[in-house]
Amino acid sequence: MPISSPTTAGEAPEELLAQVIEHVEHQGWRLDSVSTYGSAGSHYELPGYWALLVFRTAYEGRS
Structure with missing residues (x-):
């Protein structure tokens, strides 16, 4: 997903x-x-920062 700065994600x-x-x-x-x-960015493209979010299931199964 797009973000404004990599330090803020x-x-x-x-x-x-x-x-x-x-x-x-x-x-x-x-x-x-x-x-x-x-x-x-450069002279030819806009600045672009992205965040890759990785999720795991919260399901823990039966005990």
């Missing part, structure tokens, strides 16, 4: 990022990791 201060995480976790998943990537 781990803290999830962006409203959209927080909403996505909350929505997916409500569906029975939990956030496992966040990785960021992107570039500051």
